[in-house]
Amino acid sequence: VLGDLRDRTTVRTGGGRGPAAARNTGLRAVSAPWVAFLDDDVQVGPRWCEQLTRDLTEASPDVAAVQGVITVPLPGGRRPTDWERGTAGLARARWITADMAYRTAVLKQVGGFDERFPRAFREDADLALRVLGAGHRIRQGGRTTRHPVRPASRWASLKHQRGNADDALMRRLHGPDWWDKAVAPRGRIRRHAAITAAGAAACALAAAGHRRAAAVCAAGWAAGTAEFARARILPGPRTRDEVTTMLVTSALIPPAATWHRLAGAWRHRNAPAWQEAAR
The missing domain is CATH 3.90.550.10 (Spore Coat Polysaccharide Biosynthesis Protein SpsA; Chain A)
Known part of the structure; x- marks a missing residue:
């Protein structure tokens, strides 16, 4: 004891x-x-x-x-x-x-x-x-x-997206296959980036007057967001509070994750691989 x-x-x-x-x-x-x-x-x-x-x-x-x-x-x-x-x-x-x-x-x-x-x-x-x-x-x-x-709090999953900046540092230090080396789940950053790009494109095209193209991109954003929310809701308790939290944060997480990943990649763009730093 x-x-x-x-x-x-x-x-x-x-x-x-x-x-x-x-x-x-x-x-x-x-x-x-x-x-x-x-x-x-x-x-x-x-x-x-x-x-x-x-x-x-x-x-x-x-x-x-x-x-x-x-x-x-x-x-x-x-x-x-x-x-x-x-x-x-x-x-x-x-x-x-x-x-x-x-x-x-x-x-x-x-x-x-x-x-x-x-x-x-x-x-x-x-x-x-x-x-x-x-x-x-x-x-x-x-x-x-x-x-x-x-x-x-209900926003904890959103705040957790800051870790994508650390994933960018891991890539710089240990290479693009660091996920396999660390036996870590790859996550959804690629899907998050695609959803974010579709949403941004929809807004830009709508502002430029290209309504049909904007509608296609908006549909892609909605489909990606809905799939993400569904993947988080189905395994859970499906209470009103949990479903509401999942719907709101599933719309906010992709752009937040993408932003932190890009910010981390820029911040650590000159970080040498750990083997080089150890020499």
Whole structure:
């Protein structure tokens, strides 16, 4: 049992620059051979410390990190909402730092977390790909950590689109096939871009007086938006509030996602691949 940790806790400030910078701040203060990372919204079990010790003891020398098993409790008696399904995906995610232990020497060898990732998104996958690229292994451990679904506003999925800028950075650092390397879902960015282009074209053509062409583009926008909304509504509870949220955000997400992706590509246009930066 971990017990009261107040006498054994040291708080260090990271300047509010995101989780990557905060973890690097903690890393600089570590002298132990292993560093264990936990997110602030997870719940460890009563035997977590014992299980962590076992995971690290059993790690062979070529294993640089041991990931915990993440469980996401979902409500019973109804289908999960879009937000709950998104959180449940963490249980299948590779290399997430919700519960991850790294060898301190390996972290310092690869330069720690990349602080250009300002959100809790992709910074863990980027680190893992650099660790694997340096010739180390990452394996799954036996310890279990619970990740409850935190409350979120109806606009949470819209705000989440900022992560598309981080996907652009991942592409610059790890190449166009980074999705496969990171074993990450590719997402719908191409469809979002097509829907956004159709909507923008419809507006431009209508303003220029090309009504027929504008109608065709508007129909394409409507069809794409309807398909997106349907894909999000059908697996959910289909309550009035959930359906309304899905309809509104499904119209707003494609342009938001496209904007953040383009902004990220421009912002990180000169970022070298991580192999080049490591030389």
